[in-house]
Amino acid sequence: GQQLNQSPQSMFIQEGEDVSMNCTSSSIFNTWLWYKQDPGEGPVLLIALYKAGELTSNGRLTAQFGITRKDSFLNISASIPSDVGIYFCAGSRGNKLVFGAGTILRVKS
Amino acid sequence: GAGVSQSPSNKVTEKGKDVELRCDPISGHTALYWYRQSLGQGLEFLIYFQGNSAPDKSGLPSDRFSAERTGGSVSTLTIQRTQQEDSAVYLCASSLVADRPETQYFGPGTRLLVL
Numbered sequence: 001g002q003q004l005n006q007s008p009q010s011m012f013i014q015e016g017e018d019v020s021m022n023c024t025s026s027s028i029f030n031t032w033l034w035y036k037q038d039p040g041e042g043p044v045l046l047i048a049l050y051k052a053g054e055l056t057s058n059g060r061l062t063a064q065f066g067i068t069r070k071d072s073f074l075n076i077s078a079s080i081p082s083d084v085g086i087y088f089c090a091g092s093r094g095n096k097l098v099f100g101a102g103t104i105l106r107v108k109s
Numbered sequence: 110g111a112g113v114s115q116s117p118s119n120k121v122t123e124k125g126k127d128v129e130l131r132c133d134p135i136s137g138h139t140a141l142y143w144y145r146q147s148l149g150q151g152l153e154f155l156i157y158f159q160g161n162s163a164p165d166k167s168g169l170p171s172d173r174f175s176a177e178r179t180g181g182s183v184s185t186l187t188i189q190r191t192q193q194e195d196s197a198v199y200l201c202a203s204s205l206v207a208d209r210p211e212t213q214y215f216g217p218g219t220r221l222l223v224l
Contacts, residue, residue: 004151033211042113042200042215043152088151092210095140095165099151 003027006089006100013079014108021087021103022073029091029098032065032072037086037102046087047074079107111135113216115201121222122191130186130219134203141184142213143176146198155199158184159207191223 006023013019023032031050035043047058049065049072056063062075076083084107089100114133122128134141140159144152154168158178169175173191178184188195198220202213 006151031211041217042202044215045211045213048211090152095157095159095207095210096154097142097152097210097213098154099144101149101151 003098004089004091004100006103008103009101010104010106012106012108015079015081017079019076019079019083019105020073022071023089023100024071025091026070027091027093028069029093030069031092032063032069033090033092033097034061034063034072034074035088035090037088039085043088076105079105081107081109083107113201113203113214115199115216115219117219118217119220119222121224123224124193125190127187127189128191128221130188130199130221132184132186132201132203132216134182134184134201135214136182138203138205138214139181140204140207140213141178142202142204142210143184143186144200144202145170146200146218148197152200155186157207164207188221191221193223196221196223 004025034046037043047063053067054065060077086102088102090097116131142157143155146152156166160181161178173189176186198218200218202215204213
């Protein structure tokens with residue numbers, strides 16, 4: 001079963017609003033990752049976090065790796081229609097990735 | 110090729126039939142991974158290959174599932190005697206090396222429907 005708890009399960013927001021989603025785990029991960037999946041496609045890596053407490057930005061995206069290595073959040077600023085999709089958090093342990101169940105983002109124009 | 114490709118893109122089969130799903134990784138990538146994504150769920154690890162060998166098969170849900178990789182390139186995932194609960198999207202990913210899973214590139218997946 002899933003070892004990462006991701007919330008919220010879905011969001012429906014106005015274009016231009018900021019979005020925040022998070023992920024928690026009972027286990028420590030070496031690396032924390034955020035992916036976006038568009039319909040009919042595989043997930044695409046958005047941000048990778050390697051150090052506890054690390055804050056990383058990629059354009060309008062900002063993500064932070066929790067101090068305990070057991071949680072992370074992703075913020076999207078000034079959302080636009082193309083931000084729709086499913087956002088997954090994932091933790092790496094050895095050679096494997098463990099994924100959360102995803103946050104479905106819908107944006108109203 | 111430019112990216113990871115998978116075939117078929119969609120597969121509908123009858124319960125009890127066997128299916129083969131194919132993955133063509135990015136050229137030169139030594140590590141290859143298979144995941145299963147059920148409706149409304151995240152990706153579930155199935156198996157990974159380093160070259161032609163599979164050091165970790167721990168995610169395969171039953172002995173009806175098997176996978177092989179030949180020539181360090183193409184991989185096939187075989188599901189025997191399919192069941193309705195096998196319906197899912199099966200995703201393949203590849204990376205240059207196995208100890209950097211965050212460098213995986215994903216294919217578009219094969220959508221399997223078992224009737």
